[in-house]
Amino acid sequence: MLKNSVFKPSVDTQKWLKAAGIRAVKTMAQAAIAGIxxxxxxxxxxxxxxxxxxxxxxxxxxxxxxxxxxxVESEE
Incomplete structure:
Protein backbone atom coordinates (compact mmCIF):
# COMPACT_ATOMS: atom_id res chain seq x y z
CA MET A 1 0.00 0.00 0.00
CA LEU A 2 2.69 2.50 0.95
CA LYS A 3 5.24 1.48 -1.65
CA ASN A 4 8.59 3.21 -1.14
CA SER A 5 7.25 5.20 1.81
CA VAL A 6 9.77 7.06 3.92
CA PHE A 7 8.34 5.27 6.97
CA LYS A 8 9.44 1.86 5.70
CA PRO A 9 12.72 0.73 7.27
CA SER A 10 13.90 -0.57 3.89
CA VAL A 11 13.81 2.92 2.32
CA ASP A 12 16.98 5.04 2.52
CA THR A 13 15.90 8.27 4.23
CA GLN A 14 18.69 10.36 2.66
CA LYS A 15 17.75 9.25 -0.86
CA TRP A 16 14.10 9.89 -0.08
CA LEU A 17 14.79 13.41 1.21
CA LYS A 18 16.82 14.27 -1.88
CA ALA A 19 14.22 12.90 -4.31
CA ALA A 20 11.28 14.46 -2.42
CA GLY A 21 13.11 17.79 -2.23
CA ILE A 22 13.76 17.80 -5.97
CA ARG A 23 10.09 17.01 -6.60
CA ALA A 24 9.01 19.81 -4.25
CA VAL A 25 11.26 22.39 -5.95
CA LYS A 26 9.93 21.39 -9.37
CA THR A 27 6.36 21.65 -8.11
CA MET A 28 7.07 25.07 -6.61
CA ALA A 29 8.51 26.27 -9.92
CA GLN A 30 5.45 25.02 -11.80
CA ALA A 31 3.12 26.79 -9.36
CA ALA A 32 5.10 30.02 -9.69
CA ILE A 33 5.04 29.86 -13.48
CA ALA A 34 1.27 29.29 -13.43
CA GLY A 35 0.69 32.12 -10.94
CA ILE A 36 2.86 34.57 -12.85
CA VAL A 72 13.49 5.74 -4.28
CA GLU A 73 13.27 1.98 -4.24
CA SER A 74 12.95 -0.02 -1.06
CA GLU A 75 15.73 -2.49 -0.33
CA GLU A 76 13.50 -5.50 0.21
Missing part, protein backbone atom coordinates in the same frame (compact mmCIF):
# COMPACT_ATOMS: atom_id res chain seq x y z
CA UNK A 37 1.26 33.62 -16.15
CA UNK A 38 -2.27 34.01 -14.85
CA UNK A 39 -1.50 37.31 -13.13
CA UNK A 40 0.34 38.71 -16.15
CA UNK A 41 -2.73 38.01 -18.27
CA UNK A 42 -4.73 40.15 -15.84
CA UNK A 43 -2.18 42.93 -15.96
CA UNK A 44 -0.43 42.77 -12.59
CA UNK A 45 1.59 40.13 -10.76
CA UNK A 46 0.87 39.83 -7.04
CA UNK A 47 4.24 38.51 -5.82
CA UNK A 48 2.94 37.70 -2.33
CA UNK A 49 0.32 35.45 -3.90
CA UNK A 50 2.86 33.80 -6.22
CA UNK A 51 5.29 33.10 -3.35
CA UNK A 52 2.52 31.93 -1.04
CA UNK A 53 1.02 29.56 -3.62
CA UNK A 54 4.46 28.22 -4.53
CA UNK A 55 5.38 27.57 -0.90
CA UNK A 56 2.08 25.78 -0.31
CA UNK A 57 2.65 23.67 -3.42
CA UNK A 58 6.09 22.68 -2.08
CA UNK A 59 4.68 21.65 1.30
CA UNK A 60 1.92 19.63 -0.33
CA UNK A 61 4.44 17.93 -2.59
CA UNK A 62 6.54 16.86 0.41
CA UNK A 63 3.44 15.55 2.18
CA UNK A 64 2.34 13.61 -0.89
CA UNK A 65 5.81 12.10 -1.20
CA UNK A 66 5.45 10.49 2.24
CA UNK A 67 3.30 7.77 0.72
CA UNK A 68 6.15 6.86 -1.60
CA UNK A 69 7.95 8.03 -4.68
CA UNK A 70 9.18 5.87 -7.55
CA UNK A 71 12.66 7.43 -7.59
Missing amino acids: GAAAAMGQVDWKYVLSASALAGVLSMLMSITGIPE
Whole structure:
Protein backbone atom coordinates (compact mmCIF):
# COMPACT_ATOMS: atom_id res chain seq x y z
CA MET A 1 0.00 0.00 0.00
CA LEU A 2 2.69 2.50 0.95
CA LYS A 3 5.24 1.48 -1.65
CA ASN A 4 8.59 3.21 -1.14
CA SER A 5 7.25 5.20 1.81
CA VAL A 6 9.77 7.06 3.92
CA PHE A 7 8.34 5.27 6.97
CA LYS A 8 9.44 1.86 5.70
CA PRO A 9 12.72 0.73 7.27
CA SER A 10 13.90 -0.57 3.89
CA VAL A 11 13.81 2.92 2.32
CA ASP A 12 16.98 5.04 2.52
CA THR A 13 15.90 8.27 4.23
CA GLN A 14 18.69 10.36 2.66
CA LYS A 15 17.75 9.25 -0.86
CA TRP A 16 14.10 9.89 -0.08
CA LEU A 17 14.79 13.41 1.21
CA LYS A 18 16.82 14.27 -1.88
CA ALA A 19 14.22 12.90 -4.31
CA ALA A 20 11.28 14.46 -2.42
CA GLY A 21 13.11 17.79 -2.23
CA ILE A 22 13.76 17.80 -5.97
CA ARG A 23 10.09 17.01 -6.60
CA ALA A 24 9.01 19.81 -4.25
CA VAL A 25 11.26 22.39 -5.95
CA LYS A 26 9.93 21.39 -9.37
CA THR A 27 6.36 21.65 -8.11
CA MET A 28 7.07 25.07 -6.61
CA ALA A 29 8.51 26.27 -9.92
CA GLN A 30 5.45 25.02 -11.80
CA ALA A 31 3.12 26.79 -9.36
CA ALA A 32 5.10 30.02 -9.69
CA ILE A 33 5.04 29.86 -13.48
CA ALA A 34 1.27 29.29 -13.43
CA GLY A 35 0.69 32.12 -10.94
CA ILE A 36 2.86 34.57 -12.85
CA GLY A 37 1.26 33.62 -16.15
CA ALA A 38 -2.27 34.01 -14.85
CA ALA A 39 -1.50 37.31 -13.13
CA ALA A 40 0.34 38.71 -16.15
CA ALA A 41 -2.73 38.01 -18.27
CA MET A 42 -4.73 40.15 -15.84
CA GLY A 43 -2.18 42.93 -15.96
CA GLN A 44 -0.43 42.77 -12.59
CA VAL A 45 1.59 40.13 -10.76
CA ASP A 46 0.87 39.83 -7.04
CA TRP A 47 4.24 38.51 -5.82
CA LYS A 48 2.94 37.70 -2.33
CA TYR A 49 0.32 35.45 -3.90
CA VAL A 50 2.86 33.80 -6.22
CA LEU A 51 5.29 33.10 -3.35
CA SER A 52 2.52 31.93 -1.04
CA ALA A 53 1.02 29.56 -3.62
CA SER A 54 4.46 28.22 -4.53
CA ALA A 55 5.38 27.57 -0.90
CA LEU A 56 2.08 25.78 -0.31
CA ALA A 57 2.65 23.67 -3.42
CA GLY A 58 6.09 22.68 -2.08
CA VAL A 59 4.68 21.65 1.30
CA LEU A 60 1.92 19.63 -0.33
CA SER A 61 4.44 17.93 -2.59
CA MET A 62 6.54 16.86 0.41
CA LEU A 63 3.44 15.55 2.18
CA MET A 64 2.34 13.61 -0.89
CA SER A 65 5.81 12.10 -1.20
CA ILE A 66 5.45 10.49 2.24
CA THR A 67 3.30 7.77 0.72
CA GLY A 68 6.15 6.86 -1.60
CA ILE A 69 7.95 8.03 -4.68
CA PRO A 70 9.18 5.87 -7.55
CA GLU A 71 12.66 7.43 -7.59
CA VAL A 72 13.49 5.74 -4.28
CA GLU A 73 13.27 1.98 -4.24
CA SER A 74 12.95 -0.02 -1.06
CA GLU A 75 15.73 -2.49 -0.33
CA GLU A 76 13.50 -5.50 0.21
